[in-house]
Amino acid sequence: MNYFNNEAEREAVERAKKLALEVFRPLRAKYDEKEEFCPEAVEAMAAQKLFGLWLPKEYGGEGLGVNALALVLEELSKVCMGLALPAGTSALGGMPMFFWATPEQRAKWLPDLASGKKLWTFALSEAQAGSDATSIKTTAVKEGDYYILNGSKHYISTGEAADFYTVAVSTNPSRGARGISLIVVEKGTPGFTFGKKERKMGLRTNPTYDLIFRDCKVPASNLLGGEGKGLFIVQETFDYSRPGIAAQALGLAQGAMSEAVKYLKIRKQFDQPVISFQSIGHELAELTAKVEAGRALVFKLTSLMDKDFLAASQNALKNNTTVHDELKNLKGPRWTKYSAMAKLFCSDTAMQVADRCINLCGGIAYTRDFPLEKFARDAKVTQIYEGTNHIQKNEIMASIIKES
Numbered sequence: 001m002n003y004f005n006n007e008a009e010r011e012a013v014e015r016a017k018k019l020a021l022e023v024f025r026p027l028r029a030k031y032d033e034k035e036e037f038c039p040e041a042v043e044a045m046a047a048q049k050l051f052g053l054w055l056p057k058e059y060g061g062e063g064l065g066v067n068a069l070a071l072v073l074e075e076l077s078k079v080c081m082g083l084a085l086p087a088g089t090s091a092l093g094g095m096p097m098f099f100w101a102t103p104e105q106r107a108k109w110l111p112d113l114a115s116g117k118k119l120w121t122f123a124l125s126e127a128q129a130g131s132d133a134t135s136i137k138t139t140a141v142k143e144g145d146y147y148i149l150n151g152s153k154h155y156i157s158t159g160e161a162a163d164f165y166t167v168a169v170s171t172n173p174s175r176g177a178r179g180i181s182l183i184v185v186e187k188g189t190p191g192f193t194f195g196k197k198e199r200k201m202g203l204r205t206n207p208t209y210d211l212i213f214r215d216c217k218v219p220a221s222n223l224l225g226g227e228g229k230g231l232f233i234v235q236e237t238f239d240y241s242r243p244g245i246a247a248q249a250l251g252l253a254q255g256a257m258s259e260a261v262k263y264l265k266i267r268k269q270f271d272q273p274v275i276s277f278q279s280i281g282h283e284l285a286e287l288t289a290k291v292e293a294g295r296a297l298v299f300k301l302t303s304l305m306d307k308d309f310l311a312a313s314q315n316a317l318k319n320n321t322t323v324h325d326e327l328k329n330l331k332g333p334r335w336t337k338y339s340a341m342a343k344l345f346c347s348d349t350a351m352q353v354a355d356r357c358i359n360l361c362g363g364i365a366y367t368r369d370f371p372l373e374k375f376a377r378d379a380k381v382t383q384i385y386e387g388t389n390h391i392q393k394n395e396i397m398a399s400i401i402k403e404s
């Protein structure tokens with residue numbers, strides 16, 4: 001089923017499809033083996049204008065919103081979720097900035113983000129602060145026109161390859177969660193270095209690094225939205241970004257299934273193609289139905305979100321305000337429950353699809369000559385990052401209680 005709201009979205013998905021098949025496909029096994037960042041993938045996505053899909057045209061974007069972003073992440077992830085991830089992390093690092101940036105900050109940062117010239121990523125997690133983001137220890141102390149950052153971040157996607165990092169810091173440890181703020185740190189700022197690179201089960205085509213800040217002097221003008229607003233900004237961002245993780249998971253699931261179906265049509269046992277065994281076909285039917293149910297949830301959600309998202313983006317430009325202020329003025333719904341449901345359902349579906357497709361194909365799927373083992377390794381992280389699925393269930397549960 002198609003979930004395009006306009007011709008521009010359809011065209012963006014066509015560009016993504018061609019790129020994934022022509023550029024990602026020949027590279028994915030090599031980079032999975034090397035466990036390195038792939039600059040060719042970023043150049044290709046930038047050339048196809050995929051970084052700025054969701055951003056206003058006034059900043060060099062395509063003005064399409066979050067549905068287009070999710071559709072394209074889905075399409076790219078059918079071939080390799082990790083090679084597509086810089087488009088996802090740039091959106092995740094860029095969204096808190098886009099929502100809360102002043103007009104001056106937007107003018108300074110958005111054009112290079114939209115063109116893909118500069119990559120962004122988001123740094124919230126720390127060694128002791130995973131699900132509990134309120135326990136972050138990285139501090140930012142104001143000294144004149146600067147904040148001095150000390151501390152470290154853990155498991156940061158796109159790692160050392162990003163140019164800008166939206167970093168959660170404590171500007172007032174005595175206030176706990178209310179003392180958390182977000183600040184943009186540019187690579188190359190003295191005192192900002194990289195630590196351990198993770199050796200991972202999957203998502204090996206996107207590097208994951210620790211970030212280290214030692215007396216790192218960041219201009220105070222890089223703060224987003226004022227001191228103490230950090231956790232609120234993070235929650236607002238996740239409401240809009242988690243459907244993107246769900247879309248990655250759905251793309252991965254479809255990619256795994258199409259590899260499996262191709263093989264099952266040619267593999268013969270007992271003198272017949274394996275796909276003709278009813279038990280195999282029934283399993284594929286069940287998985288296909290689940291993926292389509294996930295797609296209906298995600299793209300209905302992103303299409304609804306776009307109503308406010310696109311209006312707020314334009315109003316902020318017109319009124320010289322922040323996108324967050326304009327979203328507030330529109331008084332639209334909070335999407336927390338639905339975003340959490342989308343991520344929960346689609347990441348569990350992806351894991352189930354990848355696992356079952358290995359069962360369906362048999363021994364070949366357990367080898368590295370066949371892409372299914374990589375799909376299964378990659379699928380796992382969709383249940384973990386941007387909040388584990390326990391945390392998604394907590395969000396859904398909290399909404400149910402609040403609404404009842």
Ligand SMILES: Cc1cc2nc3c(=O)[nH]c(=O)nc-3n(C[C@H](O)[C@H](O)[C@H](O)COP(=O)(O)OP(=O)(O)OC[C@H]3O[C@@H](n4cnc5c(N)ncnc54)[C@H](O)[C@@H]3O)c2cc1C
Binds near residue numbers: 130157394
């Ligand atoms: C490959 C990869 C890339 C990542 N990229 C980024 C990134 O770019 N930026 C970033 O900031 N972070 C990133 N992360 C971090 C990721 O968001 C965290 O791993 C995740 O939030 C979980 O935190 P944790 O690993 O510390 O697990 P923990 O929080 O220690 O959780 C351990 C277990 O306890 C459960 N649990 C914890 N609290 C609760 C609760 N209240 N109720 C029920 N169960 C609970 C969890 O679900 C889990 O099962 C990445 C992680 C990985 C693996």
